[in-house]
Amino acid sequence: MTERKIRIMVAKPGLDGHDRGARVLARCFRDAGFEVIYTGCHQTPEQIAVSAIQEDVDLVGLSCLSGAHRYLFPRVVELLKEKEAEDICVIGGGIIPEQDFEMLYHSGIKAIFTPGAHLDDIVDWVRQNVEPK
Amino acid sequence: MEQTKKIREGNIRIVSRLIRNLEDSEPEARTAIKNIFPYTGKAHIIGITGSAGAGKSTLVDGLISAFRKKNKTVGVLAIDPTSPFSGGALLGDRIRMQKHTEDPGVFVRSLATRGAMGGLSKAVGDAIHVLDAMGKDIILVETVGTGQQEVDIIYNSHTVIVVLVPGMGDEIQAIKAGIMEIADIFVVNKADHPGASQLLMELKNMINMAQIPEDGWPLPVMTVESAFEPIKFGEKIDSLAQNILKHYEYLVHSDQLKSRLHRKTMVEIKDALRTCILDQILSDLEANGELDRLAYKLISKESDPYTLAEEISSRYLKKRPGKPYQKKG
Ligand SMILES: Nc1nc2c(ncn2[C@@H]2O[C@H](COP(=O)(O)OP(=O)(O)OP(=O)(O)O)[C@@H](O)[C@H]2O)c(=O)[nH]1
Ligand SMILES: [Mg+2]
Numbered sequence: 400m401t402e403r404k405i406r407i408m409v410a411k412p413g414l415d416g417h418d419r420g421a422r423v424l425a426r427c428f429r430d431a432g433f434e435v436i437y438t439g440c441h442q443t444p445e446q447i448a449v450s451a452i453q454e455d456v457d458l459v460g461l462s463c464l465s466g467a468h469r470y471l472f473p474r475v476v477e478l479l480k481e482k483e484a485e486d487i488c489v490i491g492g493g494i495i496p497e498q499d500f501e502m503l504y505h506s507g508i509k510a511i512f513t514p515g516a517h518l519d520d521i522v523d524w525v526r527q528n529v530e531p532k
Numbered sequence: 533m534e535q536t537k538k539i540r541e542g543n544i545r546i547v548s549r550l551i552r553n554l555e556d557s558e559p560e561a562r563t564a565i566k567n568i569f570p571y572t573g574k575a576h577i578i579g580i581t582g583s584a585g586a587g588k589s590t591l592v593d594g595l596i597s598a599f600r601k602k603n604k605t606v607g608v609l610a611i612d613p614t615s616p617f618s619g620g621a622l623l624g625d626r627i628r629m630q631k632h633t634e635d636p637g638v639f640v641r642s643l644a645t646r647g648a649m650g651g652l653s654k655a656v657g658d659a660i661h662v663l664d665a666m667g668k669d670i671i672l673v674e675t676v677g678t679g680q681q682e683v684d685i686i687y688n689s690h691t692v693i694v695v696l697v698p699g700m701g702d703e704i705q706a707i708k709a710g711i712m713e714i715a716d717i718f719v720v721n722k723a724d725h726p727g728a729s730q731l732l733m734e735l736k737n738m739i740n741m742a743q744i745p746e747d748g749w750p751l752p753v754m755t756v757e758s759a760f761e762p763i764k765f766g767e768k769i770d771s772l773a774q775n776i777l778k779h780y781e782y783l784v785h786s787d788q789l790k791s792r793l794h795r796k797t798m799v800e801i802k803d804a805l806r807t808c809i810l811d812q813i814l815s816d817l818e819a820n821g822e823l824d825r826l827a828y829k830l831i832s833k834e835s836d837p838y839t840l841a842e843e844i845s846s847r848y849l850k851k852r853p854g855k856p857y858q859k860k861g
Binding site for chain 1: 544545548549551552555556614615617618619620621622623624626627630633634639640641642644
């Protein structure tokens with residue numbers, strides 16, 4: 400039996416096409432030893448949920464710069480629940496005003512990282528909070 | 533068996549977890565393969581190989597559309613490399629296939645090589661069995677970006693598509709061995725780039741020289757371009773799909789299907805033996821520290837690798853005491 404690998408999907412829901420941040424994060428996860436599925440820009444919440452299940456990931460990292468996170472992030476959590484995959488952990492990043500945090504946490508987002516966040520802190524968070532299934 | 537039933541019904545959660553357990557060599561995954569094995573062997577398995585960035589994923593995306601139009605269900609296994617330094621991997625093939633995500637007739641799974649050398653992943657053979665048992669009519673396997681030597685795809689597919697891109701020029705002469713020998717269909721991709729017609733000509737020359745027998749497969753060479761013009765691209769890909777299906781018919785009507793199956797199963801049984809015998813012994817030796825002690829015996833020149841290996845093999849393989857390796861007459 401080999402060691403269980405953490406699998407992560409990094410996805411960008413919504414309409415903005417700036418995926419530099421998401422790519423940097425994906426690469427950083429790879430360098431931390433995780434297997435990262437990168438799905439690119441313009442993903443609908445439905446596509447994200449289906450892909451996460453097909454890839455059997457432990458964690459979905461959502462990145463959103465367009466301001467639509469209030470709708471998009473909770474919708475991904477909701478769809479995973481509908482598909483009986485609520486064990487897949489969802490975190491969010493991007494330009495997210497502090498007043499939205501509570502609402503997002505309440506909807507089931509497990510962590511939020513804003514542009515100031517250190518990449519190492521995100522990796523540490525994953526190591527401490529995500530148990531490969 | 534509950535799990536087997538769920539796999540055959542196409543339960544995505546069960547299928548994708550099983551593939552993961554196979555990648556991680558979980559013991560219960562092996563049991564699952566034992567159970568589904570009788571239900572495999574129906575799918576047409578197509579390998580897509582070629583250098584990094586040649587446009588393999590873009591072709592796979594097109595082929596999914598083409599086969600879906602023919603009402604065939606499609607499974608995709610897309611392999612990308614594992615980083616030798618971190619052990620992590622960035623799997624990006626799926627980006628090109630997003631438009632099929634919500635089609636329940638399509639299942640896409642990314643696999644990391646995890647150190648496998650042949651352009652695939654160790655779990656790919658078993659993952660193919662899973663998609664096959666799940667009832668996928670067509671299984672597309674995209675290799676990592678290959679050089680000349682990564683040809684393991686031939687042991688895992690019925691039809692191999694080798695994707696080449698212009699700009700290789702005379703290099704074809706140099707790379708005639710290896711990857712050039714495994715093609716059932718050549719695709720000159722990005723034929724909108726300069727050098728395409730020369731590449732095409734060189735390929736055709738190479739094939740003419742190979743003198744295919746009259747009842748042989750006439751190795752098609754196809755050009756594909758304009759991946760960004762859906763209608764034109766679609767037409768090209770439809771005829772590629774047509775050739776792929778024709779190739780399968782050829783395999784069925786000649787004896788080739790049987791001999792390919794034999795070639796595949798020989799590799800499969802050898803792999804299984806290695807897993808069940810060699811891996812077992814190695815992990816034993818590693819766990820009890822003997823492997824370390826053996827290594828020191830080599831460093832101190834107390835012994836040599838073959839003497840030690842023969843001792844171990846005579847201990848483990850009781851019926852056939854450690855005779856030195858002899859070539860059969
Ligand atoms: N000009 C042109 N570019 C193309 C064509 N097909 C694909 N590309 C581009 O080539 C690049 C690589 O395409 P992919 O399909 O990801 O290539 P790949 O072989 O799967 O790449 P790896 O999996 O990384 O080895 C992308 O930027 C595509 O848009 C084509 O027909 N013409
Ligand atoms: Mg690819």
